[in-house]
Amino acid sequence: QKEVEQNSGPLSVPEGAIASLNCTYSDRGSQSFFWYRQYSGKSPELIMSIYSNGDKEDGRFTAQLNKASQYVSLLIRDSQPSDSATYLCAVKGLGSGGGADGLTFGKGTHLIIQP
């Protein structure tokens, strides 16, 4: 059974500070890792994808992957009130026969940026 664990929060961060979101996963065969942002009542919106160990930066966002520790994180620099949302960590492994597979999501971390 694939599991993805996240601290549900809420995580409260002052405006302008760095928000740090963490995620661990159980399936060592996992190949692809994603962070989605979801506002209340809306669908998930892709923030970052990461496939290899190390850091990947995109604007104010940095994703970090450590496959040995089965750990993924997302840093949000210069946090803005508009960043307040639920952040979902999602993991994808190899499907049967190496083909298609869906995402396994963590329960999400509710992030609140305080003005």
Added chain:
Amino acid sequence: DTEVTQTPKHLVMGMTNKKSLKCEQHMGHRAMYWYKQKAKKPPELMFVYSYEKLSINESVPSRFSPECPNSSLLNLHLHALQPEDSALYLCASSPSAGRGTDTQYFGPGTRLTVL
């Protein structure tokens, strides 16, 4: 353009009704997905289509019947649903299922209420 469209936005149906949800993408993606999301829970995978063939059915009850008429269109046929099936139904697509091209983009969802 990373747009996935879903219709209808909202649907209310009785337990004896038959209805269909529709999902469309014109990005040339070859993998499409249905997820179900209950309130304050993460999305849960229901079905995966890869190259228009059903490749994963996550033990979904037969009252949910997926269909992929062509590479751009994905339907979810609903029949004899239960009130506990009320949820946000999300469609997603990805260029393919392979690592590095498997980023999934979500549509806005259909909010389903079963009375």
